[in-house]
Amino acid sequence: MREKVLEERKVLLISCDASSLVIDTLCKQAMREDAAVACFYLDFAAREEQSPAAILGSVLKQVVGGLDDVPEKIVKAFRDRGKVIGGQRLALGEIVEFLRDISSSRCTFICIDALDECPARHRAGLLDSLNQILQKSPGARIFLTGRPHVGGEVERHPAGRAATRSITPTKGDIVIFLRAKLREDTMPDAMDESLEQEIIQNIPEAVSEM
Amino acid sequence: MSQYNIQDNVNCFNVWNNYTVADEKSNILAWLSPLEPRIRHHDIRTRRVDGVGEWFLQTEEYRNWFGGIRGSESDGSALFCCGGPGVGKTYIR
Numbered sequence: 001m002r003e004k005v006l007e008e009r010k011v012l013l014i015s016c017d018a019s020s021l022v023i024d025t026l027c028k029q030a031m032r033e034d035a036a037v038a039c040f041y042l043d044f045a046a047r048e049e050q051s052p053a054a055i056l057g058s059v060l061k062q063v064v065g066g067l068d069d070v071p072e073k074i075v076k077a078f079r080d081r082g083k084v085i086g087g088q089r090l091a092l093g094e095i096v097e098f099l100r101d102i103s104s105s106r107c108t109f110i111c112i113d114a115l116d117e118c119p120a121r122h123r124a125g126l127l128d129s130l131n132q133i134l135q136k137s138p139g140a141r142i143f144l145t146g147r148p149h150v151g152g153e154v155e156r157h158p159a160g161r162a163a164t165r166s167i168t169p170t171k172g173d174i175v176i177f178l179r180a181k182l183r184e185d186t187m188p189d190a191m192d193e194s195l196e197q198e199i200i201q202n203i204p205e206a207v208s209e210m
Numbered sequence: 211m212s213q214y215n216i217q218d219n220v221n222c223f224n225v226w227n228n229y230t231v232a233d234e235k236s237n238i239l240a241w242l243s244p245l246e247p248r249i250r251h252h253d254i255r256t257r258r259v260d261g262v263g264e265w266f267l268q269t270e271e272y273r274n275w276f277g278g279i280r281g282s283e284s285d286g287s288a289l290f291c292c293g294g295p296g297v298g299k300t301y302i303r
Contacts, residue, residue: 041250057243078238142288154290165271167293173262180259
């Protein structure tokens with residue numbers, strides 16, 4: 001049913017220069033639908049500045065950036081507080097409310113990478129905020145990546161909402177990767193056919209046995 | 211002559227009005243967040259090898275999530291993709 005609803009919607013696309021496989025795929029698929037795609041890469045080195053409000057503020061910025069018109073509530077908030085240099089930014093609760101408003105009428109994909117690089121004190125707030133968005137907005141979808149040890153937190157926060165998929169590179173992935181790297185070889189004279197075959201056969205075997 | 215002036219003024223107003231609306235939107239976006247995740251996007255996309263991880267898009271978990279279809283363990287609205295360091299989570303995503 002949802003797929004049918006999605007197909008009937010018009011196009012709204014954000015972050016067409018987005019990077020990785022899922023984002024690129026979502027952007028292509030969203031070309032046919034009224035969908036927004038926003039993403040955020042968590043980084044341990046920037047952990048102090050990556051609070052839940054900063055992360056979801058960035059997501060809100062991407063979503064609003066793709067709209068023809070900025071929602072009135074956001075314009076009002078900006079006019080009330082934002083015009084002053086260093087003006088007070090939105091609080092986390094306000095950001096969540098705006099994201100809920102937008103994703104209640106428009107399919108919104110939010111992709112967050114490396115959840116394990118978010119400090120535990122921020123992670124709980126982030127997951128709770130994402131859960132609040134999901135609760136009120138049937139059009140919202142959350143895609144998370146992270147190391148397995150944060151899986152329990154993901155399952156607890158959006159209880160009953162999150163499916164989990166374990167990722168390991170396949171032999172096919174490794175072969176494609178090796179062939180791409182061999183094509184970039186800066187010393188092709190040092191390579192011959194038998195060495196190339198040996199690399200293509202042995203490395204995927206060795207990796208899959210690790 | 212006076213008609214020309216009126217039209218000219220209207221055009222000037224439209225240009226000014228469009229400029230200020232666009233300008234305010236860009237100020238609002240800057241106010242919402244100073245962060246620029248697109249820079250990181252570009253870096254990751256440049257390094258990702260085409261074809262790697264395509265199988266992930268065919269998994270039941272991804273397809274259910276994209277379609278918002280309830281699975282055995284989830285309502286289809288969230289998907290957590292996990293793995294150890296270096297397995298390619300960032301590139302899959």
